[in-house]
Amino acid sequence: MIETFAALADPNRFRIVELLRSGPHAVNDIGERLQLNQPQVSKHLRVLKEAGLVDVQPRAQQRLYELRAQPLRQLHEWLERYHQLWDERFEAMDELIQELQQEEKSHGRSKK
Amino acid sequence: MIETFAALADPNRFRIVELLRSGPHAVNDIGERLQLNQPQVSKHLRVLKEAGLVDVQPRAQQRLYELRAQPLRQLHEWLERYHQLWDERFEAMDELIQELQQEEKSHGRSKK
DNA sequence: CGGACATATGTCCTGATGGGCATATTGTGG
DNA sequence: CCACAATATGCCCATCAGGACATATGTCCG
Incomplete structure (x- = not known):
């Protein structure tokens, strides 16, 4: 839960998540759309992945990152207690x- | 939104929020229950307040902090888009x- | 197999943040 | 108005995280 919050607390990671809402995207694609350097994108994606918020999928030489439902569902459950x-x-x-x-x-x- | 995530991303602040779910509490009370030094509690409460997550209410010489619904409701709305x-x-x-x-x-x- | 493309990782720097402690501030009741 | 209780602030330190840049890894294709 905390890890989810921490992952979403960064503006750029938040933007990435919002972007991924429309479906899987490749690293470079994300970087271009959000105007971020590729290494930064990779690092943010790493954090998101360790938080379980995204999942990777190799696709030729690119990696498609896509949102995972579980942490968001979990967040939703937590919220319901409030x-x-x-x-x-x-x-x-x-x-x-x-x-x-x-x-x-x-x-x-x-x-x- | 981001400010909400940032506020909840800290373990101790998260615990404070969880505690406040049961109703308003005074600073010292929080400190004792969560085993935190008073200054730390005040500081965390400050962050929570600036994020709009809590509200204060003077009560004799103590301050009662209570949860505010708005940011959580907002978070809920954001989640619904997912x-x-x-x-x-x-x-x-x-x-x-x-x-x-x-x-x-x-x-x-x-x-x- | 080698090069080109896509992505990951490492290093360095800097600003932000939490904790501990001392101290200031404020409200209360006598 | 004073002494005290409750809380807020200030300062210092150590740690951490994000950005920029260079470079390593990996994968496909001719």
Whole structure:
């Protein structure tokens, strides 16, 4: 999970991932489209690969890199544990908490 | 988006976020639970706050930090653009692509 | 087999970041 | 208003990561 975040935290890697969303791409292709030097692309792809975010596939003398679903799916699952945070139900509860805190601020503790 | 990833890419910040999922916490409280020095906690909270992931609320002489939904919701939206990646539909298409590549490997291009 | 193309790796430099520690700041209650 | 509790900042250090550049590795084709 952390490795996924770390991999996506770099702007250029993020751009690469976004590019790969449209399908597999070769290293040079990525470099040209994103205006990056080839070695940098390779290095970023390495990080992405070690994070499990991409997969390689030899294709003549080029390597086609493509996105892998697993880490993103996993990220999605992690996020779901936070879903309650943006439920309306929760937002109402949020207000309730604020209210309680307000109360405790004015008087030590009372009301029921 | 990138700032969100960067904020979550640090192990201790990640732990803080996970802790805050259960509700607002004071700085010292976080420090004790996660076994971190107070200054470190404050610094991490600062990063989280600048990333919009948490919000502060004074409470006597302590500060209660709580999670904010927005960045997580945003992250969720971003992820949805990748949903096709793990649809069965897409996985079938994936195989098709592999197949095509196999073909092109063996013979320049044929079969229809 | 040799050269050309595509990609990977190594080195060097620099800026950013986390941790530890000391210290400043701020709010609170008496 | 003071002393203290809770938190924020500043400073120093060590580590790390990304960029530029040179070079190694690998693969296909004539």
